[in-house]
Amino acid sequence: DFLSALDEVKPLFGVSEEELERCVEGGIIKFSPHIDTILNRGRLHINQVRDNSTPLLSVLIHGPRGSGKTALAARLAMDSGFPFIKLVRPVDMIGMNEIQKIQHLQKVFTDAYKSPLNVLVIDNVELLVDWVPVGPRFSASVLAALKGLMDNKPPKGRPLLILATTTERTVLQQLQLTFMAQIAVPNVQTQAELAYIMQQSGAFAEKDVNRVIKEIEDATGGKQIGVGVQTVLTGIQTARQDPDHAGRFVELLSEAVAENRFS
Amino acid sequence: DFLSALDEVKPLFGVSEEELERCVEGGIIKFSPHIDTILNRGRLHINQVRDNSTPLLSVLIHGPRGSGKTALAARLAMDSGFPFIKLVRPVDMIGMNEIQKIQHLQKVFTDAYKSPLNVLVIDNVELLVDWVPVGPRFSASVLAALKGLMDNKPPKGRPLLILATTTERTVLQQLQLTFMAQIAVPNVQTQAELAYIMQQSGAFAEKDVNRVIKEIEDATGGKQIGVGVQTVLTGIQTARQDPDHAGRFVELLSEAVAENRFS
Amino acid sequence: DFLSALDEVKPLFGVSEEELERCVEGGIIKFSPHIDTILNRGRLHINQVRDNSTPLLSVLIHGPRGSGKTALAARLAMDSGFPFIKLVRPVDMIGMNEIQKIQHLQKVFTDAYKSPLNVLVIDNVELLVDWVPVGPRFSASVLAALKGLMDNKPPKGRPLLILATTTERTVLQQLQLTFMAQIAVPNVQTQAELAYIMQQSGAFAEKDVNRVIKEIEDATGGKQIGVGVQTVLTGIQTARQDPDHAGRFVELLSEAVAENRFS
Amino acid sequence: DFLSALDEVKPLFGVSEEELERCVEGGIIKFSPHIDTILNRGRLHINQVRDNSTPLLSVLIHGPRGSGKTALAARLAMDSGFPFIKLVRPVDMIGMNEIQKIQHLQKVFTDAYKSPLNVLVIDNVELLVDWVPVGPRFSASVLAALKGLMDNKPPKGRPLLILATTTERTVLQQLQLTFMAQIAVPNVQTQAELAYIMQQSGAFAEKDVNRVIKEIEDATGGKQIGVGVQTVLTGIQTARQDPDHAGRFVELLSEAVAENRFS
Amino acid sequence: DFLSALDEVKPLFGVSEEELERCVEGGIIKFSPHIDTILNRGRLHINQVRDNSTPLLSVLIHGPRGSGKTALAARLAMDSGFPFIKLVRPVDMIGMNEIQKIQHLQKVFTDAYKSPLNVLVIDNVELLVDWVPVGPRFSASVLAALKGLMDNKPPKGRPLLILATTTERTVLQQLQLTFMAQIAVPNVQTQAELAYIMQQSGAFAEKDVNRVIKEIEDATGGKQIGVGVQTVLTGIQTARQDPDHAGRFVELLSEAVAENRFS
Amino acid sequence: DFLSALDEVKPLFGVSEEELERCVEGGIIKFSPHIDTILNRGRLHINQVRDNSTPLLSVLIHGPRGSGKTALAARLAMDSGFPFIKLVRPVDMIGMNEIQKIQHLQKVFTDAYKSPLNVLVIDNVELLVDWVPVGPRFSASVLAALKGLMDNKPPKGRPLLILATTTERTVLQQLQLTFMAQIAVPNVQTQAELAYIMQQSGAFAEKDVNRVIKEIEDATGGKQIGVGVQTVLTGIQTARQDPDHAGRFVELLSEAVAENRFS
Numbered sequence A, B, C, D, E, F: 001d002f003l004s005a006l007d008e009v010k011p012l013f014g015v016s017e018e019e020l021e022r023c024v025e026g027g028i029i030k031f032s033p034h035i036d037t038i039l040n041r042g043r044l045h046i047n048q049v050r051d052n053s054t055p056l057l058s059v060l061i062h063g064p065r066g067s068g069k070t071a072l073a074a075r076l077a078m079d080s081g082f083p084f085i086k087l088v089r090p091v092d093m094i095g096m097n098e099i100q101k102i103q104h105l106q107k108v109f110t111d112a113y114k115s116p117l118n119v120l121v122i123d124n125v126e127l128l129v130d131w132v133p134v135g136p137r138f139s140a141s142v143l144a145a146l147k148g149l150m151d152n153k154p155p156k157g158r159p160l161l162i163l164a165t166t167t168e169r170t171v172l173q174q175l176q177l178t179f180m181a182q183i184a185v186p187n188v189q190t191q192a193e194l195a196y197i198m199q200q201s202g203a204f205a206e207k208d209v210n211r212v213i214k215e216i217e218d219a220t221g222g223k224q225i226g227v228g229v230q231t232v233l234t235g236i237q238t239a240r241q242d243p244d245h246a247g248r249f250v251e252l253l254s255e256a257v258a259e260n261r262f263s
């Protein structure tokens, strides 16, 4: 019966919860209005699954490296309050062969079919199928399994929301791994966004923030910054180790901006 | 003898029936005259097999993603009233290796050779051979098996109709998996078709339907919509969660139209 | 000794005979003078093997899909009256791995070396080596085995005729699978040929034949029809299910002509 | 000791002798002065190995399909009178995996190292390494083994001549399978050569020979014929079955000439 | 508990220390100010991990062959004073299959998760994934494992610094093996740098140094030298064997400069 | 202890010595001053390893097929007088799989680490990694092992000289198998070089030498000959079998020159 089924999958839930929390450790900084737009759209999808009007819904959360995709997907999953939440990450499958990966995926979906409301976070879905752009290479059999599982309507009364993240939206299109809805996550783009993150970090005096913004504006010619929030946050920590916080941060960030522009 | 042979395959039939019904759960909305044309052509093929004038007939039902191919194939199969109906789906073969897949296919055809009238629905036939456009990749051995089985005349008095669905008609031509007849399934294309589906969904007031149609007409410049019925139906359910049903639906549908046009 | 050797291979012969007959079930309609030319050339080859002046002769029967290659090869083999006739078809090797296929082929040739006059019909020889144009892919080891076996002179007094069919003559050239003689089989090309087949089918009144021919002439601009006899025969059976035989047949045949021209 | 070593390899010799004789069954027709030039060059190589001034010598006999390469190599090997002669053919390795093929080759060379004078005929050396131009494909490990073995100086007093045949001289260059000497074998090229073969066959009256030559001259515009001696000989046998020997032979040969020119 | 965990991994540490020391055997010659800049940046990264403000930090040390990358990474690791230091080199994995390599990597990371401060030196990271530009080829599964491990946040209180070296920075970008920071190591470029190394080597008299510099200046047209410090040091040892130290060194170095420029 | 370690590897040494001697059987003819330059450069490298100033040194001896690379490497190794000399040849690894090859290589290096002075001759290093230009193909795992082993500094007091030969210098660069020094071996290029070899062979009267030189000069238009010393020596032996030594030699050599120029 239903209660015992829930018991059965509980340990999995517990494990995932801890991992999900680690994904949003520092909290979500709302450095741009896009962050709210993303969370709102995500909540509509949660609700259409909750009221079973769409019993199977797959949503792709896509954007550049280190832009916060996993943090946002984890946030949405935890906020849903669904009884079954499961995080599927490539790292959990290291050392598995293709057959074992497929069995792992089958188990994840089978577990999901046991609870009355389910959300799966499939992180870096392109890595799950071992995508490498050189070649290109990927695991055709894991991909086939994922397509089959994501296309398979759950049993009555077991609606399922799939939140997948990726840096490789076009790759997934080429692999014909299709989703029923899509949400885009942007890089840090404006000086204002950058200043907001610096302030929230508590690492810089106000005048240092201003100096950095000014020098970055000069270095970038006032154009979009185009760097992931992760690079910004890591750079702040490196710069902090240098007596000249602001100077070192400008150096590091300029390198990151140049790197992204020319590669 | 014959009756016991029928008994033997009954359980398979039962399983398939339930699955087939799930494929047309919401019923077929006849949003376009094409839907009737498709069903009529399909019935001619059912009859030429029924009266054994074509003892082996393979029909390809092709069209874009989410256009209703599976629903229509399932409808035709169930309407045939043939004693043996079998749905073959990629998801049923997840985790099988190539040899197991081939054995599964052989069993399906062998079962079909036992009943006096047979229809096989082979869903997403390109996925059955593990087709991925990147590479491209596919299972040459499963493909070879499928060719051999589809080319093999059934025993006397066991006529067989094969209804296969695909989004990849040209791929199947390249793979030289040939069919004796073909049926095309279209996307939702006109404003009238869209309005009809919105009305049938019961999710919109008449004035909202009009507003949506008008705004979509503006957004698309009055051109063809070109979106699968599945995307339309899912978008309706998402929009329903938003207080501004119509506004959100226009947003979602516009995104889908743009997505299809530029990729 | 010789008689017991013949006994040994008899069961194989029996099986093949039934299969060979199924290949020409409806009889050969001589819709074109080419049919007789093909049968005559084939008989010369049978005779040069029969009188042992060419102890090993490989003949390739090539032409478009559904043009009647297998029917003609089967007809020739059965007419030869040779004591050992064997039909080798890809479907018989489904589920075999490459090693098993090679062993199967070796057995077929070894069996042939036991009888005083032998003919092997190797049907769809490109599929026997698992050819797929995408890639392209094929089984290099089965191909190597086939080359070796087809190049190996039979023991004294055991002349062997190999009749192979294919839709992929140029592919076989590229694979360097060479034959000592070649015979081409054409599509249905002229209005007269089409009319002849319609009459022989008994499905149309004379005035319907005329109407079809006229409308097809219009639709094709009087050019060559270029459709396999199989497509014509199947289309006749589909059209027969429609009250308007002739109209439906024109529709189906026009589609087939267009399909062949533009792909 | 030496005598017992010779005993040891005798059975191999015996088998090869029979096979070698089958390769020149009909005798060598000297339809062109090239045939003598080839045999002379080959005898120089036999002698430089016989007197041990070149203890290891590899010779490549190359030319188009069916031009007589194997027949000439077999003739030379049998004429050498060397105590150890071995014919290595792809057909002998059918069904072996790469490891078994390599072991087979190693055994052939080891056997050769036991006799005071040795000749290996390696027939269709490109097929031995499973070469297929599509891909292209080949067995890298068998190729590596063959390179190693052909590069390995035999023990003192065990000179070894390797006669390899191929239709794919440039392929062997690309595979870096190098030979110390090379001999080219041509097709039948002139009307005189053709007439000579027809006469030797005894299948045509003198006036038929003249008629054929005249008609072929017309059909080819007096250009080179460019057809292998095998095709000529087989065509003669086919034509013989037709009451009109000469007419049928012209038809067949014209097809062969056209085939070679346009593919 | 913690102390026993440290004990557990001690042997590993010991082994690595000896190997690390061999990497900087001759000491670091500071032939250019870049050497100090590199060491300083490296120390910032060590500190941001030490104070746990960045619990997981991956740094890529990239530059041409033989430029001193491994020596510098070893120097930094030894100077950190972290309790767990581990050198991961391709040579340690010779003869392991992909699964064993992945298990080895997993063990290295698991060991690192046991100590309060950790640094892994992953030497020639492109070789760890068996990268070869021809093909190109690499181990997709080892790459996937490395991505997963490098993306996996260590447990609380176990910060981890990863110092990876490579000659193939763009390759790693193509393989999407990303790092959170990057440090570039240059070749020997100026005449002054070359003179400094020659002097430190003690192999040349002052006037020989001047002669070499002058002749190299002529030979290179005064342009950048562009040769790794390793080539310079080896060339000095070869030249030392020749009575004409300076002349031979100019010859060898000129060859090296030319080699690098034209390949 | 040391003496027993030497004992341990003695058998290997013995085997290699015999094989090394076979590589220079006829002695080195100094047909060009390049031969002495090569031997001198090689001796510098031997000495820098002998005095341990470069404890690990890899030298690539490269040049066209049959130019004498192996003979020169063997000569240098034998002249070094080092206690451990080992010849590694592809032929010794025939029939080994990749794992066995890697283990063989590991053993060779481990043996070398036991003696106080070591030289490894790695012959045709491109074949050791199973390089074939078609594809291209090679063994990525053997290559990886070789890189690891050649990059691994030997234990203190066990200096190691690696002499590798190849016809494929650019391939090794592409495979990123790098060497610390390089030596080029040329073909026979001038008429004077050719005359010198003919004289040393003792196969020609002086006037025959002159006749050959004159005719070759005419045939080549006085340009470089560009043929390996091996081809020259083999051709001399073939020509010797013909009563007209000089005429036949001109024929053979002209063919070889033409062959090299146009392929």
Ligand SMILES: Nc1ncnc2c1ncn2[C@@H]1O[C@H](COP(=O)(O)OP(=O)(O)OP(=O)(O)O)[C@@H](O)[C@H]1O
Pocket: A023, A024, A025, A026, A027, A028, A029, A030, A031, A035, A064, A065, A066, A067, A068, A069, A070, A071, A072, A124, A165, A167, A229, A230, A233
């Ligand atoms: N809006 C945000 N506010 C604060 N921290 C954030 C925000 N978004 C992401 N982070 C932090 O930045 C780091 C990178 O974020 P995250 O891993 O979610 O990015 P990602 O887009 O999933 O990266 P990847 O492409 O590598 O998967 C994490 O430590 C995360 O906690």
Ligand SMILES: Nc1ncnc2c1ncn2[C@@H]1O[C@H](COP(=O)(O)OP(=O)(O)OP(=O)(O)O)[C@@H](O)[C@H]1O
Pocket: B023, B024, B025, B026, B027, B028, B029, B030, B031, B035, B064, B065, B066, B067, B068, B069, B070, B071, B072, B124, B165, B167, B229, B230, B233
């Ligand atoms: N004409 C229709 N009326 C109502 N619902 C439909 C219609 N056609 C399809 N549907 C519904 O739309 C969804 C998608 O349809 P279906 O799966 O048949 O499309 P498909 O073309 O087979 O898609 P895919 O390309 O993904 O296989 C299903 O839920 C189906 O029930």
Ligand SMILES: Nc1ncnc2c1ncn2[C@@H]1O[C@H](COP(=O)(O)OP(=O)(O)OP(=O)(O)O)[C@@H](O)[C@H]1O
Pocket: C023, C024, C025, C026, C027, C028, C029, C030, C031, C035, C064, C065, C066, C067, C068, C069, C070, C071, C072, C124, C165, C167, C229, C230, C233
């Ligand atoms: N001349 C003919 N007269 C009557 N029926 C024919 C004729 N030729 C072929 N058929 C029938 O048409 C169908 C297809 O013929 P067949 O299988 O021989 O064609 P094929 O060229 O071998 O096709 P494929 O390319 O698929 O192998 C068969 O049912 C066969 O009996």
Ligand SMILES: Nc1ncnc2c1ncn2[C@@H]1O[C@H](COP(=O)(O)OP(=O)(O)OP(=O)(O)O)[C@@H](O)[C@H]1O
Pocket: D023, D024, D025, D026, D027, D028, D029, D030, D031, D035, D064, D065, D066, D067, D068, D069, D070, D071, D072, D124, D165, D167, D229, D230, D233
């Ligand atoms: N000069 C010749 N005179 C008479 N018969 C010949 C002559 N050359 C070849 N033949 C015969 O022609 C046939 C083909 O010759 P052979 O097999 O030697 O050709 P090949 O060049 O080796 O062919 P392949 O390219 O298929 O290996 C054989 O039956 C052989 O006996």
Ligand SMILES: Nc1ncnc2c1ncn2[C@@H]1O[C@H](COP(=O)(O)OP(=O)(O)OP(=O)(O)O)[C@@H](O)[C@H]1O
Pocket: E023, E024, E025, E026, E027, E028, E029, E030, E031, E035, E064, E065, E066, E067, E068, E069, E070, E071, E072, E124, E165, E167, E229, E230, E233
């Ligand atoms: N700055 C330096 N001063 C003195 N010796 C150095 C210096 N840098 C490197 N070396 C020495 O040069 C040799 C090559 O250096 P190292 O192996 O660190 O280079 P690398 O860039 O890692 O080379 P590779 O690209 O082959 O991995 C070593 O023997 C090292 O000790």
Ligand SMILES: Nc1ncnc2c1ncn2[C@@H]1O[C@H](COP(=O)(O)OP(=O)(O)OP(=O)(O)O)[C@@H](O)[C@H]1O
Pocket: F023, F024, F025, F026, F027, F028, F029, F030, F031, F035, F064, F065, F066, F067, F068, F069, F070, F071, F072, F124, F165, F167, F229, F230, F233
């Ligand atoms: N300078 C020389 N004087 C006399 N004989 C030589 C000389 N160089 C090479 N040879 C002989 O020529 C033959 C080929 O030489 P060797 O095998 O060394 O050439 P290689 O360049 O190693 O050839 P490969 O490219 O095939 O490995 C051998 O028999 C060798 O003894």
Ligand SMILES: [Mg+2]
Pocket: A069, A070, A071, A123, A124, A165
């Ligand atoms: Mg992420």
Ligand SMILES: [Mg+2]
Pocket: B069, B070, B071, B123, B124, B165
């Ligand atoms: Mg479908």
Ligand SMILES: [Mg+2]
Pocket: C069, C070, C071, C123, C124, C165
């Ligand atoms: Mg057929």
Ligand SMILES: [Mg+2]
Pocket: D069, D070, D071, D123, D124, D165
């Ligand atoms: Mg041959």
Ligand SMILES: [Mg+2]
Pocket: E069, E070, E071, E123, E124, E165
């Ligand atoms: Mg290094």
Ligand SMILES: [Mg+2]
Pocket: F069, F070, F071, F123, F124, F165
């Ligand atoms: Mg050599």
